[in-house]
Amino acid sequence: MRRKITLKQIARELDVSISTVSKALKNSKEISADTIQKVQAFAKLYNYRPNNIALSLKNRKTNTIGIIIPEIVHHFFSKVIRGVELVANNRGYNVIIGLSNESFSKEVINMEMLANGSIDGFILSMSKETLLQQDYHHYNETMNQGMPIVMFDRVVSEIKCDKVIVDDFNGAKNAVEKLISNDCKHIALITTKDYVSVGKLRTQGYLEALQENKITPEAELILKMDDTLDYEVHLEKLEGEIEQLFKAHDYIDAVFAVNELYALSAMKVARKMGLNVPNDIQVIGFTDGVLSKHSTPSLTTVSQHAQLMGERAADLLIDKIETEFNEEEEQFQTIVINTELVERDSTK
Amino acid sequence: MRRKITLKQIARELDVSISTVSKALKNSKEISADTIQKVQAFAKLYNYRPNNIALSLKNRKTNTIGIIIPEIVHHFFSKVIRGVELVANNRGYNVIIGLSNESFSKEVINMEMLANGSIDGFILSMSKETLLQQDYHHYNETMNQGMPIVMFDRVVSEIKCDKVIVDDFNGAKNAVEKLISNDCKHIALITTKDYVSVGKLRTQGYLEALQENKITPEAELILKMDDTLDYEVHLEKLEGEIEQLFKAHDYIDAVFAVNELYALSAMKVARKMGLNVPNDIQVIGFTDGVLSKHSTPSLTTVSQHAQLMGERAADLLIDKIETEFNEEEEQFQTIVINTELVERDSTK
DNA sequence: TTTTAACACGCAAACGTTTTCGTGACTTTT
DNA sequence: AAAAGTCACGAAAACGTTTGCGTGTTAAAA
Numbered sequence: 001m002r003r004k005i006t007l008k009q010i011a012r013e014l015d016v017s018i019s020t021v022s023k024a025l026k027n028s029k030e031i032s033a034d035t036i037q038k039v040q041a042f043a044k045l046y047n048y049r050p051n052n053i054a055l056s057l058k059n060r061k062t063n064t065i066g067i068i069i070p071e072i073v074h075h076f077f078s079k080v081i082r083g084v085e086l087v088a089n090n091r092g093y094n095v096i097i098g099l100s101n102e103s104f105s106k107e108v109i110n111m112e113m114l115a116n117g118s119i120d121g122f123i124l125s126m127s128k129e130t131l132l133q134q135d136y137h138h139y140n141e142t143m144n145q146g147m148p149i150v151m152f153d154r155v156v157s158e159i160k161c162d163k164v165i166v167d168d169f170n171g172a173k174n175a176v177e178k179l180i181s182n183d184c185k186h187i188a189l190i191t192t193k194d195y196v197s198v199g200k201l202r203t204q205g206y207l208e209a210l211q212e213n214k215i216t217p218e219a220e221l222i223l224k225m226d227d228t229l230d231y232e233v234h235l236e237k238l239e240g241e242i243e244q245l246f247k248a249h250d251y252i253d254a255v256f257a258v259n260e261l262y263a264l265s266a267m268k269v270a271r272k273m274g275l276n277v278p279n280d281i282q283v284i285g286f287t288d289g290v291l292s293k294h295s296t297p298s299l300t301t302v303s304q305h306a307q308l309m310g311e312r313a314a315d316l317l318i319d320k321i322e323t324e325f326n327e328e329e330e331q332f333q334t335i336v337i338n339t340e341l342v343e344r345d346s347t348k
Numbered sequence: 349m350r351r352k353i354t355l356k357q358i359a360r361e362l363d364v365s366i367s368t369v370s371k372a373l374k375n376s377k378e379i380s381a382d383t384i385q386k387v388q389a390f391a392k393l394y395n396y397r398p399n400n401i402a403l404s405l406k407n408r409k410t411n412t413i414g415i416i417i418p419e420i421v422h423h424f425f426s427k428v429i430r431g432v433e434l435v436a437n438n439r440g441y442n443v444i445i446g447l448s449n450e451s452f453s454k455e456v457i458n459m460e461m462l463a464n465g466s467i468d469g470f471i472l473s474m475s476k477e478t479l480l481q482q483d484y485h486h487y488n489e490t491m492n493q494g495m496p497i498v499m500f501d502r503v504v505s506e507i508k509c510d511k512v513i514v515d516d517f518n519g520a521k522n523a524v525e526k527l528i529s530n531d532c533k534h535i536a537l538i539t540t541k542d543y544v545s546v547g548k549l550r551t552q553g554y555l556e557a558l559q560e561n562k563i564t565p566e567a568e569l570i571l572k573m574d575d576t577l578d579y580e581v582h583l584e585k586l587e588g589e590i591e592q593l594f595k596a597h598d599y600i601d602a603v604f605a606v607n608e609l610y611a612l613s614a615m616k617v618a619r620k621m622g623l624n625v626p627n628d629i630q631v632i633g634f635t636d637g638v639l640s641k642h643s644t645p646s647l648t649t650v651s652q653h654a655q656l657m658g659e660r661a662a663d664l665l666i667d668k669i670e671t672e673f674n675e676e677e678e679q680f681q682t683i684v685i686n687t688e689l690v691e692r693d694s695t696k
Numbered sequence: 697t698t699t700t701a702a703c704a705c706g707c708a709a710a711c712g713t714t715t716t717c718g719t720g721a722c723t724t725t726t
Numbered sequence: 727a728a729a730a731g732t733c734a735c736g737a738a739a740a741c742g743t744t745t746g747c748g749t750g751t752t753a754a755a756a
Contacts (some may be wrong), residue, residue, distance in 0.1 A: 004494075018712090020734085030733085032733080051713070053405045053465040054711075054714060055714085057401045057711090057713080058712080072430050073427050075424045079421050081420055094444055094461060096445075097429070110437075116396075141395070228583055290639065296619075366742090367706060371705090371744090372745070399743070401741085402744095406743050407711080
């Protein structure tokens with residue numbers, strides 16, 4: 001149960017100086033072949049590994065990136081993490097996670113915990129509460145201290161940093177166009193309130209698709225859910241509202257939903273009302289989730305390529321970390337990930 | 349774009365020594381009220397925060413725990429992480445993740461990356477490959493260097509460390525008993541090959557329940573899947589085998605599956621064959637997953653309380669980290685989490 | 697007025713590295 | 727034999743903290 005061995009201990013044991021040990025381990029030609037051999041043998045025997053913390057302090061670089069997300073029990077976010085971790089590991093970085101749980105204060109606390117030297121940069125997606133309060137001071141303070149930030153998915157134009165987003169607008173537009181080309185005339189939209197940037201963009205894509213096809217959008221076919229509620233409550237309320245929508249407008253022949261749960265709920269309500277999916281009503285969701293694939297019928301979705309987003313975000317961040325900071329010439333990029341329509345059985 | 353401010357800079361700016369600044373910030377009574385006021389005002393103005401890395405080095409303590417899991421895009425594991433993160437944060441720790449991707453070598457590499465000073469202890473679940481190879485040297489080496497380990501879910505008795513497991517045996521037994529009390533006489537089992545410890549235990553629970561109820565287990569009703577295959581391939585093969593099973597033994601009136609996907613596949617095949625769930629055949633799965641709740645019919649499951657497992661594991665680890673090491677009197681505990689049968693529509 | 701005590705602060709070591717520079721002991725050159 | 731050069735190594739600083747101890751100054755006690 002001995003502690004990890006250090007240079008100092010090797011030095012004492014072998015009766016040389018710390019510097020000699022350090023150099024010998026690096027095969028420095030300042031050191032004689034004899035000494036090198038001796039030191040390396042000893043180090044191997046005791047399984048010497050340089051202490052990361054000491055290295056971090058010396059180099060002022062931790063080789064660790066922090067990722068802050070609203071929730072981890074969520075396919076989208078866990079896929080993003082997987083992407084981040086993949087790239088990070090390949091490039092010699094560790095990943096440390098913080099969960100904001102959709103709360104502004106937890107987001108701030110988490111960022112402060114990590115910003116004090118623990119990491120070299122952030123990858124994050126904003127919590128709903130932050131989005132709602134529109135208080136971005138913590139991001140700017142962090143960046144002012146030289147800590148780079150890459151935001152993904154839930155972004156906001158007020159913050160100047162690198163971003164990775166999905167093409168929500170065109171993803172939605174393509175999905176709706178698909179429904180239109182499948183002869184749907186009355187396409188309902190189930191979306192979130194507008195403060196969620198992605199919901200807003202998807203709504204715009206929906207509208208654009210309709211207009212380009214000379215279909216007049218009907219306000220009554222658009223259901224805007226308040227998703228700040230508790231999950232369970234939310235679900236029941238959701239189904240009730242969808243049912244009302246369907247009953248009040250029985251000519252609805254398709255639904256486009258901005259997330260998985262909304263789409264599934266729509267299918268569930270339809271089934272309950274005796275409607276056949278996709279014959280009576282077609283459904284498309286916007287998600288990378290696993291439910292879509294295993295639902296009955298399986299759900300046609302707009303895939304967001306979550307893992308790819310994570311990979312790109314990690315590359316962007318690490319590039320920024322490793323590039324020499326060229327003064328005021330700071331340029332931020334926004335990478336847009338294309339969506340992909342995955343056709344399954346909920347559309348014709 | 350200034351760097352984070354340090355004690356040294358404050359000291360220089362205020363023309364006092366570094367120690368004075370450090371003490372002043374801690375309200376040491378060695379320092380005059382004047383100086384304290386001056387220093388604290390300055391520190392606040394420049395938003396001084398002690399550098400974590402320097403603290404870690406000095407204290408030989410990082411206040412960070414490492415968690416290594418086989419896969420993150422998985423409800424069970426992400427829930428565990430959530431539990432770990434919750435407790436860790438409350439107790440002032442960060443969480444750093446490593447994904448083994450079910451590979452032995454990635455597990456080893458990840459552990460080595462973190463063991464060199466980056467963290468104070470590990471929480472981990474073994475990869476399938478490690479389980480298969482039965483090579484545990486990296487765990488023992490890590491523990492020999494004074495780094496505590498808590499294992500969860502997939503554990504193995506050969507390794508002496510703290511563990512958090514779910515009561516797989518009784519969870520399975522209760523589920524099968526439920527089926528029996530629902531008048532099922534011919535209960536099939538879909539499980540994994542025995543090298544996965546949890547699969548083995550669940551199989552034993554199944555057998556025990558049958559025997560206690562004077563039902564003779566039929567070897568032919570037990571399907572042991574090789575789950576080392578690729579996901580997609582696996583799924584198709586799985587469905588094929590289940591279909592064969594059902595066709596060869598049309599008297600099967602219930603299925604107990606050791607995970608979510610197996611249970612869902614069973615329901616899917618049943619539906620395809622025109623069997624009604626739960627009237628013709630009842631199904632129970634062993635999972636904390638999200639699919640169960642949203643499948644049609646919704647699936648009765650044995651819940652594993654994944655988040656609770658994470659919380660317990662984190663508490664166990666942090667307790668160990670923070671307790672003074674009392675020599676050779678090291679005691680390891682194993683916490684057993686009780687399962688819970690969540691009844692839904694796939695059983696009567 | 698001398699001794700003692702309190703006060704307010706600075707020095708230096710330590711955590712574990714890396715790296716620059718210096719230096720003593722040889723060896724080679726002239 | 728003196729000058730120059732090579733070799734092999736060590737000392738020390740630096741990264742940013744914390745903290746025990748030493749010390750100079752002033753105020754109180756004798």
